Amino acid sequence: MKRRVSNHIESWASLMPFRIANYEWDDYPTVVCEIEQDGVIGWGEALGVYYLDETEKTMLKQLEAVAANLAAGASRKDLLELLPAGGARNAADAALWDLEAQLDGTSVWQMAGVEADPIQTVFTIGLEPEPEQMAAGAAAANDVSLLKIKLNNDRPVERIAAIRQARPDVRLVVDVNQGWHFDELQRFAPELHALGVEFIEQPLPRGGDDELEGYESPLPLCADESCLTLDDLEQASSRYQIINIKLDKTGGLTHALELAQAIKEIDLRIMVGCMCGSSLAMAPHHVVAQLADYADIDGPLLMKNDRFGGLVYDGDMVTVPETRFWGR
Numbered sequence: 001m002k003r004r005v006s007n008h009i010e011s012w013a014s015l016m017p018f019r020i021a022n023y024e025w026d027d028y029p030t031v032v033c034e035i036e037q038d039g040v041i042g043w044g045e046a047l048g049v050y051y052l053d054e055t056e057k058t059m060l061k062q063l064e065a066v067a068a069n070l071a072a073g074a075s076r077k078d079l080l081e082l083l084p085a086g087g088a089r090n091a092a093d094a095a096l097w098d099l100e101a102q103l104d105g106t107s108v109w110q111m112a113g114v115e116a117d118p119i120q121t122v123f124t125i126g127l128e129p130e131p132e133q134m135a136a137g138a139a140a141a142n143d144v145s146l147l148k149i150k151l152n153n154d155r156p157v158e159r160i161a162a163i164r165q166a167r168p169d170v171r172l173v174v175d176v177n178q179g180w181h182f183d184e185l186q187r188f189a190p191e192l193h194a195l196g197v198e199f200i201e202q203p204l205p206r207g208g209d210d211e212l213e214g215y216e217s218p219l220p221l222c223a224d225e226s227c228l229t230l231d232d233l234e235q236a237s238s239r240y241q242i243i244n245i246k247l248d249k250t251g252g253l254t255h256a257l258e259l260a261q262a263i264k265e266i267d268l269r270i271m272v273g274c275m276c277g278s279s280l281a282m283a284p285h286h287v288v289a290q291l292a293d294y295a296d297i298d299g300p301l302l303m304k305n306d307r308f309g310g311l312v313y314d315g316d317m318v319t320v321p322e323t324r325f326w327g328r
Contacts, residue, residue: 001073004036007063007091009056010045012278013304019127021152021179022051028276028303029056033063033091035070040102043326044094045280048087049248051206051225062088070096076254085229085251087275093252094284098326108283108327109320112257114290116328118319122148122173122296125163131155135162138170144316146171148201148296152179157191164195173294175201178225182211193218199242201271202226212239222271230259237266244271244296245288253284260291269293276302279310283326286311286318 012028019025034043048054066074066082074082076096083089101108109116123144125137138147149163151174160172174197180188185203192200201222204212209226222242227233228249236243243263250256263270271294272285282297289295297318300306312319320328 001037003071003073005067005070006034006036007060007067008032009060011056015302015304017126018124018276018302020150020175021127021177023177025276028299030277030281031056031059031063031087031091032280033095035092035095035099037099038103040099042095042097042099042102043280044091044096044098044284045277046087046091046094046248047275047277047281049228049275052086054087054248059086059088059091062086063092066092076100076252079252080254083251085249085255087248089251090247090253090284093254094247094280094326097253097284101327108253109287109290112253112287112290114287116286116320117290118317119286119289119295119297120146120316121298121313121318122146122294123298123301123316124148124150124175124296126150127152131159131162134159135166138163139166141167145169146173146316148172149174151176153181153184156188157195160192160195160197172197173199173201173222175224176203178202178205178208180204182215185217190218201242201244209239215239220269224273229255230262233259233262233266237268240268242269242271242293244273245292246273246275247281247284247288248275253287256284256288257291260288264291271296273297274299278303278307280307280326282311282318283320286320287327289318 127150180203199220202224206225220241223236223240224244227236270292272289272292273296276299285297
């Protein structure tokens, strides 16, 4: 087996500055891994986990460190030992899935045992200085029916009330990105429930959410930063009712599918999320989304441009393209 491995960095401009409780993006730097074998090229893209200090440069360094292993024929199973969970492993894992599907004349969806059905994604409203600005963003997104709202501890209820007034028809979920204390969760959750919010994602910091043990929330709580891989699932399962799977956290589709199966076995719900990115980053998430209750794969909608021939976004529905892109 002879392969050629190539890794490089790209940067995708944000449609507008995108803010959450503790971070802001003007662009989205990514790493791309390409693996060629027998004239076929598999590719994968990753943004990394910003709160674990991953950058495009650290991920590229990791990919270069295992390039010889991949060129010599390392498999997806081998990759689990060669690299830790994170963005670099995600990019390489996606490239291997894509390569294998092409060489076998099948699709990644078929390999994973799922259909390639259209998926409804949330559309994310970033954190803005004033509630009225976020309400205007929600009103402008009039072709979607499920919004994910970024919040911090600055007037969260007022922000959701303004959005609800602007969009009384829309389903709402909120994401706090570790931005509250427990007393704030206790205070805000009942009011958000009354405004029709379906769940709260990651209200407390990773490593600082032990107070959720035994807490009876008026609406479900979703773990994001508090559940990166299977290693976190047991603890998270006693504190959360929904688990957000992101491939940059799991280190790729291979481990993400294992995590999804484990979540289903303990009767928790699944959300599939992303760190933004082009359709190349979203396509493997679309595979896992077939097993999920919620999907947040709106990355290309938050950027000025997407890759040519990528996933098809029509309102809040995401469809696999009929022509060759990734995984088919």
